[in-house]
Amino acid sequence: MADFVSGFWNVYVMGLVALSLLFCVFILITNMTKRPQKVELHGHVWDETLQEYNNPLPKWWLYLFWITIIFAVVYLAIYPGFGNKQGMYNWSSIGQYETEMAKAEERYGPIFNQYLEQDLMAVAANPEANAMGQRMFLTYCAQCHGSAATGARGFPNLTDAEWNWGGEPDTIKTTIMGGRMGVMPPFGPALGGEGVKDVANYVRSLSGLAHDSLRAQRGKELFDQQCVACHQADGTGNPMLGAPNLTNDSWLYGSSEATIIETITNGRQNQMPAFGEFLGEAKVHILSAYVLSLSKGQ
Amino acid sequence: MNSTAPQPQPAGAPEPQDQDTFYAARKKLQVRSTTGVFATWRWALVWFTQLLYYGLPWLQWNDRQAVLFHLTERKFYVFGWVFWPQDVFYLAILLIISAYALFFFTAIAGRLWCGYACPQTVYTEIFMWIEEKIEGDRNARIKLDKSPLNARKLGLRGTKYAIWALVALWTGFTFVAYFSPVDELLQSAASFSFGPWELFWILFYGAFTYLFAGHLREQVCKYMCPYARFQGVMFDPDTLVITYDEDRGEPRGARKKGSDYKAAGKGDCIDCGICVQVCPTGIDIRQGLQYECIGCAACIDACDQVMDKMQYPRGLIRYSTENAMKKHWGMREILVHVMRPRTLVYGGILAAFCVALAWGLATRSTLRVDIIRDRASLATELSDGNIQNVYRLQVMNMTEAPRSFDLRVTGMDGAEIRGETRVDVPAATTQAVTLQVVVPPSSGRPGANHLYFEVNATDDASVAAREETTFLMPH
Numbered sequence: 001m002a003d004f005v006s007g008f009w010n011v012y013v014m015g016l017v018a019l020s021l022l023f024c025v026f027i028l029i030t031n032m033t034k035r036p037q038k039v040e041l042h043g044h045v046w047d048e049t050l051q052e053y054n055n056p057l058p059k060w061w062l063y064l065f066w067i068t069i070i071f072a073v074v075y076l077a078i079y080p081g082f083g084n085k086q087g088m089y090n091w092s093s094i095g096q097y098e099t100e101m102a103k104a105e106e107r108y109g110p111i112f113n114q115y116l117e118q119d120l121m122a123v124a125a126n127p128e129a130n131a132m133g134q135r136m137f138l139t140y141c142a143q144c145h146g147s148a149a150t151g152a153r154g155f156p157n158l159t160d161a162e163w164n165w166g167g168e169p170d171t172i173k174t175t176i177m178g179g180r181m182g183v184m185p186p187f188g189p190a191l192g193g194e195g196v197k198d199v200a201n202y203v204r205s206l207s208g209l210a211h212d213s214l215r216a217q218r219g220k221e222l223f224d225q226q227c228v229a230c231h232q233a234d235g236t237g238n239p240m241l242g243a244p245n246l247t248n249d250s251w252l253y254g255s256s257e258a259t260i261i262e263t264i265t266n267g268r269q270n271q272m273p274a275f276g277e278f279l280g281e282a283k284v285h286i287l288s289a290y291v292l293s294l295s296k297g298q
Numbered sequence: 299m300n301s302t303a304p305q306p307q308p309a310g311a312p313e314p315q316d317q318d319t320f321y322a323a324r325k326k327l328q329v330r331s332t333t334g335v336f337a338t339w340r341w342a343l344v345w346f347t348q349l350l351y352y353g354l355p356w357l358q359w360n361d362r363q364a365v366l367f368h369l370t371e372r373k374f375y376v377f378g379w380v381f382w383p384q385d386v387f388y389l390a391i392l393l394i395i396s397a398y399a400l401f402f403f404t405a406i407a408g409r410l411w412c413g414y415a416c417p418q419t420v421y422t423e424i425f426m427w428i429e430e431k432i433e434g435d436r437n438a439r440i441k442l443d444k445s446p447l448n449a450r451k452l453g454l455r456g457t458k459y460a461i462w463a464l465v466a467l468w469t470g471f472t473f474v475a476y477f478s479p480v481d482e483l484l485q486s487a488a489s490f491s492f493g494p495w496e497l498f499w500i501l502f503y504g505a506f507t508y509l510f511a512g513h514l515r516e517q518v519c520k521y522m523c524p525y526a527r528f529q530g531v532m533f534d535p536d537t538l539v540i541t542y543d544e545d546r547g548e549p550r551g552a553r554k555k556g557s558d559y560k561a562a563g564k565g566d567c568i569d570c571g572i573c574v575q576v577c578p579t580g581i582d583i584r585q586g587l588q589y590e591c592i593g594c595a596a597c598i599d600a601c602d603q604v605m606d607k608m609q610y611p612r613g614l615i616r617y618s619t620e621n622a623m624k625k626h627w628g629m630r631e632i633l634v635h636v637m638r639p640r641t642l643v644y645g646g647i648l649a650a651f652c653v654a655l656a657w658g659l660a661t662r663s664t665l666r667v668d669i670i671r672d673r674a675s676l677a678t679e680l681s682d683g684n685i686q687n688v689y690r691l692q693v694m695n696m697t698e699a700p701r702s703f704d705l706r707v708t709g710m711d712g713a714e715i716r717g718e719t720r721v722d723v724p725a726a727t728t729q730a731v732t733l734q735v736v737v738p739p740s741s742g743r744p745g746a747n748h749l750y751f752e753v754n755a756t757d758d759a760s761v762a763a764r765e766e767t768t769f770l771m772p773h
Contacts, residue, residue, distance in 0.1 A: 031320050056322035058521055138690075138730075143674050147732045148688045148717075152675030249681040 014083035021072060028065055112282035115289070120169035123289035133290025136283060140275065149294050154253060154270060159294045162250040166239035167295065173288040177281070179274030182242040187226060188265035195222050200260040206235045206247045209255060326443065327516060329426060330436040330575040334599025336413075343414045344423055352468075355475035360698065367477050373726060379659070380696055380726055384666055391655045398651060402644040404529050406636055407538040407617065409593035412526065418518050419594065421469075421511035422578065425462055432458045436575060462512045463504075470504030516579040519592055530589060535620040536635040540593055542573075542584045542615050543623070550584075555608060566614050570604055573597035573615060583615060665703070667753050668692040669767045677770040684736045686716070687769050691731050693753060695723035702756040705733070709750040710769060711741040720756075737769060744773040 042052045076082040079091055086092075112132075115123045123129045138147055144155040151157035156164060164182065165175055188196060202219030204211040224233070230243035237245035244252060253259055253268065275284055357364035359377055366375040374381035381388065403410045412419060433439050433454050445451055474496050475483050486492045492500065510518050519526050533539065547567035553559045559566075567584070574582045576597055579590040583597045601615040622632050672688040680686050695701045705719045716734040723729040735749065749769040755761035 056320055058517060059321045059323045060517070061521065062321045142672070146672045146675040146678075146688045147690050148672075148734050150675065150678055150686065150688060150734060152678060155674070157678075254679070 010083040014085075017076065017082055021069060024065075024069055028062070028069075032062065109282070112280075112286060116282050116285055120173065120285070120289050120292060123286065124169075124293040126289075129286050130290050130293050133286045133293070136279075136287050137290055140279065141287070149291070156252060157250065158291050160250060161295060162245065162248055163239065164237070164242045164244050164252070169288065169292055171239070172291055173284060175272065176284045176288055176291075177274065177276035180242055180270075180272040182268070182270035182272075184230075184243075184263065184268040186265060186267035190226060191222060191264065195219075196261055196264045197257075199223055199227070199264055200257055203235070203246050203260055203264075204255070204257065207249055207255070211257075324517065325580065327578070327580045328436050328439045328443070329578050329580075330572065330600075331426065331430055332576045332596045332599045332603075334602060336595035337599050340414050340419070340423060340594065344420050347415065347417075347420055348424070352472050355472060355480045363479055363481075365476065366479060369477055371726075379662075380698060382666075382694065382696055384694070385662075388655065388658060391651060391658065395648065395651045395655060398644055398648040400525070400529075401532055402641065402648050404532040405534070405537060405641050405644055407593075408533065408540070409526075409529055409591070412519065412529070412592040413594035416525075416592075418510060418515075418523070419578075419592065421507055422515050424465065425511040428461055428465070429458060432461070459512075462508055466504040466508035466512075467500065468504075469507045470500040470502070473503040474499050516590070519579060520590055526589070526592070534638075534640060535624075536632075536638055538617045538619055538632065539587055540583060540591060540595055540598060540615065541587070541618040541623060542567075543613070543618075544584075545623075547584070547614050566605070566610050568604065568608060572600045572604055576600040663761065663763065664696040665701075665753065665755065665761050665763050666692075666694040666696065667751065667763045667765045668694075669751060669765050671767060677772045679739075679772065680736065684738055685771055686734050686736045687749075689733050689735060689751075689767065691721075691733060691751065691753075692728050693721050693723055693731065694728045695726065698725050700724050701761075703753050704756060705731075706752045706754075707735055707749060708752060709748050709766075710737050712738040713741070713749065713769070735769065737771075739771075742769065742771045744771050746770055 039053055039055055042054060045051055076085075077088055079087045081087070115126070115129055118126075137145075137149065141149070145151050145158055146155075149158040156162075161167070163171075165171060165180055187199075191199060198215045198219035199222050200219070201211040201213075201215035202217075202223050205213070205216040223231075223235075227235075230241050231237050231246055232243075235246040237243045244250075249255075251259075252270075253263055275287075279287070354365045355363060359375075362375060364375070364377050368375065372383050374385075400411055429439070433442055442451060442454065471483070471487070477499075478493075478496055483492075483496065486496065514522075543566075546565060548565045549563065550567035550569040551559075551562075551564045552569055553562065553564060573584070574580070574597075576599075577583065578594060578596065579592060581588050581590045583591065595617070598615050598617070602612045605612050605614055619627075619632055619635070621627065621635065625631075627635075668691070670690045670692070672690070675688055678686045678688075691705070693703055695703075701723055703721045703723065705715060705721065707713045707715055714736055716736050718731065721729055721731050746768040747770075749767050751765050751767065753763045753765075
């Protein structure tokens, strides 16, 4: 692990460390062999009457100084710190971290792994696994999806029956393992301002929201040209692409006309990060089961 | 000392030192033991503090150790109380009380803490008692120091060190017993299977007890202790300190008992040097107040005995104040001056904090609720048009019995909790609950609204908490 781009700095640091230590030794020795001093008051006066003597230090205090120097040498021999030298035991903070992680894996791994063989639906019905799942959810997922998993603007609600990417157990696991990229391209240039407004009204009509029926009629034609590729002819979306169902009352960004216009004009970019690498399959398995258990009531 | 009077011979006059160095070699002190009023006081405090220290871990309370600072559980058990990290406030008050008690007593009578109650003094006293029992009195010990190493010296020294080590190890063991249940610790001791940290702390605390009380002694007070350095600041001319009555004692000198020494122009001090021999820091109190003086009053006890033998009045060395010495006050005058702004302010603050602590402990609630709003999802519009905010409640049951709590929200019209409103919290644990609070859009203003969570124990109406949080309404 070379921190230095050239060998010079390594030597430079070693020299500095060695010089500092030698300087400490030099100071100590010269002070040990100094002429005796008369014990007298220093000239400085605090608080009107407070003065200080230059009494000698006790001898054992001197040994403490030597001990610190010896400590420094021993420390530099054992731990990294002397230029690029690794120290006797090749200790490093990343090494310590990995050792501790390995230890933790050895200890807690079996607890997580015991569910890996079981079917996700079975794990979802296991209260103990769900308690673990909830704790992990609060650690890794609650930042976006909320601690009640009800989502937020731009982050899906996981407690309802609506799934942009599909709600089958294995699909949920795939989502968490590999993450998802949801991209809706911008249609502002293709449709023009009026066109976007027409489509927005048509989209609102799909789920029975208030809309301008004339605009919605015009919008349907545009929708059939531009949008059906992903959202299907009936607007029910396509879980293969993560294209949302436009006919229900679950909205990722909001259902007001203005919001929908913005969505169509500029498109949306949405990303769920992948957790497979980071958490490992066993933990994701438990998490998937927990997410499943949240929406089972629906 | 805050006096403008010409100082007598500079206090703490230098000892002769090595000829070529900044560092002074330590002179070994052999302290003569003493008896008397103040020695009795000190021993009483030794017994009191050490019975407390060695005894507390063995007391039981409700099937657990009465006093246990359980670091891994993050709970401090003190008799009927269970303190949580959230109660660190009480620790702060306790430390403030300790500090003001130190200020208060120091302002009145100097280094009372050092002389009578400090562990350094107490353990040194115990270790010196052991030393005296094994090696004999001061003269015998000085002789032993000078004698060449022979079987007798080796035997005495070995026995002394061994007993010291046992006492020190027991002290270390007791220290750890405050943090690690003592019954488990005993089993570990029987099979010598301590955990690594237990073993470390037993040895660490034991080693330092042995080193400080056995070998370093006055060096700790003179060169290590920060208290020693700043207690002088709390002295004023009306502080009771150990004082040699120079007017009465000087000129000192030896004399025959019963001789008319006044005619010979001598003072009451017979220059026997016993006050120096009994001093645990090895100073001569007759040079005036010095920073090394820990206010142990051993020299008072010793000198009073000598005065009795000589049939002179007691009190050649006594507790007195700078003003009293200057103005020749009696005890009544000194006592009048105990009441002065400094002591009244210290005492008042001390009393106030003691009352505050007692009041705080008496009215301490055994239920605490912390509310954490979800940060990412500010407010969610539900499909039915209502507005939802998500909260996580940490419900802490600080008692040692399981409890159930009912949750309610107030403060906004039509606010209701979606989800479980009954929380069961096991004994002495924290239960986290996630709650969705739903409010009709007509209620509250856009932005932050006040919302209150009310938590009530199902079995005891007096255990309740009301916590404020904000409910966000979208614009």
